[in-house]
Amino acid sequence: MRVIDHISDLHFDRIDALAAEALVTELNDHPAHLVAVSGDLTMRARNREYRAAAAWLGRLKAPMIAVPGNHDITAFYPWERFMDPFGRWRAHVAPETEPLWQDDEIAVIGLNTVIRGGLHLSWEGGRVGKHGLEKLLERLEALPSNLFRIVVAHHPFLAPEEQPETPLAKHAAPALERLAKAGVRLILSGHLHREYVRLHRGAAGPRTGLLRRQQPDLMVVQAGSAISTRLRGDPNAFNRIIIEQGTARIEPRRxxxxxxxxxxxxxWPQERVTDMAARGAAE
Ligand SMILES: [Fe+2]
Known part of the structure; x- marks a missing residue:
């Protein structure tokens, strides 16, 4: 059995200090095996925000891995943004933006979906880059086959059921298909400051004897903002995830x-989302 506390969108500089302090106590009361942070540690990637975020994360007893969000690269210094977007991340948080944590039951791998910019005005969206996806698939392939595979990324892979037009990480649909095929069972993400769970149902795999093997389902788990005052209707929240006997149970806390x-x-989502992902892959 493994427990992961999934927190997201901390946004240091715009935090609820009371919630932040209480969350340290909450997370340290019964430390999880791992705290997974799905991006937006800061508000504007300022060094003082990074220092505050790193100090807060440093108080957690559990091991921690984190991926950056779109707020974690500077918008103030264009040269730095394009030439060394994750320099501050490396200086304050971790040497890598796509960390791996594994033990003898689970493997958790980061995927960096942040984009430096492009020929459009909104740079807050994310992307599953071709190179990043291939690298991730190679790392998944190299893992022992018995491990429960989990990916952490900032931008969402599936929209909330009632708002299907919600922007997702670019190329999310085909990436979802390939990650499901690579045996990924959970994707943990944030960005929307909304908590919800969607299921990407496993497609029918190759036939073994008389039976057709079914790929296991892949659960997309979104966390609300853990401690930021930048709320969009939902309260501050995080997800406690219990992985036991090959399945994951989500216990959100607010x-x-x-x-x-x-x-x-x-x-539990009712509809089959495989069809939707397949449509996205064809676009
Ligand atoms: Fe955010």
């Missing part, structure tokens, strides 16, 4: 203004 309390478990 900040009610004075305490971290259990939230209702996410409703």
């Amino acid at each position: 900040w009610n203004g004075t305490a971290w309390v259990p939230a209702p478990a996410p409703a």
Whole structure:
């Protein structure tokens, strides 16, 4: 059995200090095997924000891995943004933006979906780059086959059921297909400051004897903003994820203004999303 506390979108500089302090206590009370942070540690990638984020994360007892979000590269210094976008990340958080953590039950790998910019005005969207995806698939392939595989990325791979037009990481749909085929069972992400769970149902695999093997389902788990005051309707929240006997259970927790309390478990999505991903892959 393994427990992962999935936190996201901390946005140091715009934090609720009471929620932040209480979350350290909450996470340290029964430390998880791993804390996974799905990006946006800072508001504007300023060094003082990074220092505050690193100090806060440094107080957690559990091991921690993190991937950057779109807020974690500077918008103030264009040269730095294009030439060395993750220099501050490396200086304050970790030497890599796509870390790997594994033990004898699970493997958790980061995927960096942040883009430096492009020929369009909105640079907050993310992308699953071709090179990054191939590298990730190679790393997944090299893992022992019995490990429960988890990917952490900032930008979302599936939209909330009631808002299907929500922008996703570019190339998310074909990436989802390939990650499912590579045995990934969970994708943990953030960006939207909304908590929800979607299921990418495993497609029918090759036939073995009389039976057709079914790929296992891949669960896309979104976390709300853990401690930021930049809320978009949902309260501050994080996900406690319990992985046991080859399945994952999500136990979201929310900040009610004075305490971290259990939230209702996410409703299981009913529809098949494989068709949608296949459509995206064909586009
Ligand atoms: Fe964010």
